[in-house]
Amino acid sequence: MKENIKCSHEGLYLARCRVGDIQSTTWQNIFYPGEDTYIQDMDIFNGHLVLFLNKDGFPMICSIDLPINVDCKHQMLIEDLNPWFFPIPSYSCSIGPGSNLDFMSSVYRVVLSSPVIPDVIVDYDMARRTFSIIQQEEVLGAPSNARSCSSVYELDTLQHRGIEKDAKDKNVELERWKDFSSTYCCERKEVISHDGIRVPLTILYSPKAWKSSESPGILHGYGAYGEVLDKSWCVDRLSLLDRGWVIAFADVRGGGGDDPSWHKTGNGLFKQNSIHDFVSCGEYLIDEGYVQRDQLSAIGVSAGCLLIGAAFNMYPNLFRAAILKVPFLDILNSLLDPSLPLTMLDYEEFGNPGIKSEFECIASYCPYKNIRPRGCHPSVLVTASFNDSRVGIWEAAKWVAKVRDSACSSCSRTVILKTNMSEGHFGEGGRYVQCKELAYDYAFLVKAMGVDVN
Numbered sequence: 260m261k262e263n264i265k266c267s268h269e270g271l272y273l274a275r276c277r278v279g280d281i282q283s284t285t286w287q288n289i290f291y292p293g294e295d296t297y298i299q300d301m302d303i304f305n306g307h308l309v310l311f312l313n314k315d316g317f318p319m320i321c322s323i324d325l326p327i328n329v330d331c332k333h334q335m336l337i338e339d340l341n342p343w344f345f346p347i348p349s350y351s352c353s354i355g356p357g358s359n360l361d362f363m364s365s366v367y368r369v370v371l372s373s374p375v376i377p378d379v380i381v382d383y384d385m386a387r388r389t390f391s392i393i394q395q396e397e398v399l400g401a402p403s404n405a406r407s408c409s410s411v412y413e414l415d416t417l418q419h420r421g422i423e424k425d426a427k428d429k430n431v432e433l434e435r436w437k438d439f440s441s442t443y444c445c446e447r448k449e450v451i452s453h454d455g456i457r458v459p460l461t462i463l464y465s466p467k468a469w470k471s472s473e474s475p476g477i478l479h480g481y482g483a484y485g486e487v488l489d490k491s492w493c494v495d496r497l498s499l500l501d502r503g504w505v506i507a508f509a510d511v512r513g514g515g516g517d518d519p520s521w522h523k524t525g526n527g528l529f530k531q532n533s534i535h536d537f538v539s540c541g542e543y544l545i546d547e548g549y550v551q552r553d554q555l556s557a558i559g560v561s562a563g564c565l566l567i568g569a570a571f572n573m574y575p576n577l578f579r580a581a582i583l584k585v586p587f588l589d590i591l592n593s594l595l596d597p598s599l600p601l602t603m604l605d606y607e608e609f610g611n612p613g614i615k616s617e618f619e620c621i622a623s624y625c626p627y628k629n630i631r632p633r634g635c636h637p638s639v640l641v642t643a644s645f646n647d648s649r650v651g652i653w654e655a656a657k658w659v660a661k662v663r664d665s666a667c668s669s670c671s672r673t674v675i676l677k678t679n680m681s682e683g684h685f686g687e688g689g690r691y692v693q694c695k696e697l698a699y700d701y702a703f704l705v706k707a708m709g710v711d712v713n
Contacts, residue, residue: 271298273310275327289327290335297518302356305363307385310342311354313517316447316459318354320345322367322385343388345369348376348438353491368393372491374463374506375445376438392436398494442467443500450509450543453535456524459510460540461490462549468503475708476505476550478541481563482533484608485522487515495697502710505549511536511566527610528620530565534573537566541577556580556704561650562587562608568626568658571637580638580707582700585650588658589627591618593651600648627658636666638673638707640700645680652678673707 274286292298292312299318300311305325312319321342347354348371357368357380365386372378377396384390444466449457464474477499481488490508499506510516513525513533525533541557544550557578559567564586570577587593594602594612610617622628639662643655659676666674677699704710 375440377492452539458536461508464505465500472548474503475554480509480537480566482511482513483562509540534569558582560584569624572629583641589654591625632665636670640703642677
């Protein structure tokens with residue numbers, strides 16, 4: 260038999276067929292996920308099936324023994340297949356597969372990370388249902404009060420997500436991974452958007468340095484192509500967190516979410532939902548006292564700059580500063596040019612301006628087209644790459660030129676275009692080059708926000 264995952268209108272589900280009948284349309288359904296659980300990916304081995312799941316907005320991973328010897332005549336739930344849910348940290352966590360190239364292996368390697376947990380490589384023995392920590396990133400100069408979490412503590416967190424522990428799990432060997440939750444607070448909130456939809460917002464700050472309604476903040480956003488916003492550990496953030504900054508991540512519609520509808524309700528004719536979600540998250544940070552009212556900034560990359568550029572036009576007083584990296588800002592003109600490399604592919608994501616209704620939708624939020632004349636404009640650092648094959652360098656140049664021409668004279672001086680004449684869309688490699696670029700970005704934000712660096 261061959262197990263596989265097929266797609267329905269409600270998402271992914273598990274089905275199987277004989278190898279000889281793989282081209283057949285008569286697959287045997289094994290189970291559908293529950294109402295609050297969605298399958299996102301899978302990996303298969305000789306004796307085990309690994310499923311990447313999302314339950315109530317939290318990532319999870321489990322293994323199921325193969326072959327699956329069950330009666331599939333009736334609809335089943337995943338619990339009916341005796342799964343082993345891998346013990347993972349309780350905090351908002353990203354899960355990525357390691358190098359699992361041996362089909363005959365019963366050990367599955369995973370890289371775990373979160374805003375407060377440095378990257379940790381874990382091997383899960385699916386046959387014995389135990390796990391061992393192989394390596395965790397060392398954080399030089401990090402606070403000395405980082406705590407170690409035992410597997411017993413982490414296993415208990417499964418019950419908080421509605422998962423019953425297997426009896427074998429209670430005897431699992433103690434392993435420890437370090438986290439910085441006692442030094443940096445990571446909160447997951449749900450922000451009500453313009454149409455009543457709850458948008459996940461992850462907020463990171465230092466309780467020791469943060470001051471209610473007085474701290475500066477950065478809001479990250481992307482919201483395109485069904486991609487999940489990266490919230491993994493980043494040691495570069497510690498410098499700002501220790502100075503009282505708040506760093507937040509808005510998982511707006513159009514990006515990756517609990518189920519495929521999260522992407523579909525934020526692209527094409529529904530793209531404005533992404534923008535309103537992002538604005539709602541920014542207003543939440545201010546209204547709830549996480550960030551001072553005139554101290555909110557934003558960072559976007561590529562298609563994520565659509566959110567920020569459109570938000571500037573719709574809500575000019577919400578943000579004080581922003582960094583736009585290789586920005587997609589002149590979306591209307593770019594999609595009208597089929598000779599560009601990604602135009603045909605982007606019709607599926609943003610719409611085809613050759614269709615009147617989709618043209619009007621794109622035109623309604625296009626950052627370049629809707630720049631407000633004779634108005635004050637937030638400080639912006641725009642970085643572009645001359646050899647960028649995905650987003651033309653002219654998009655950044657045109658947008659900056661039009662803002663400088665339209666905004667008041669004092670605001671124009673704070674709109675900066677920084678162009679790299681050698682790199683491409685994904686930047687230049689090398690540790691020291693990246694450190695230099697990040698230092699420039701942070702220096703811009705600190706100056707633009709008028710924050711004391713001491």
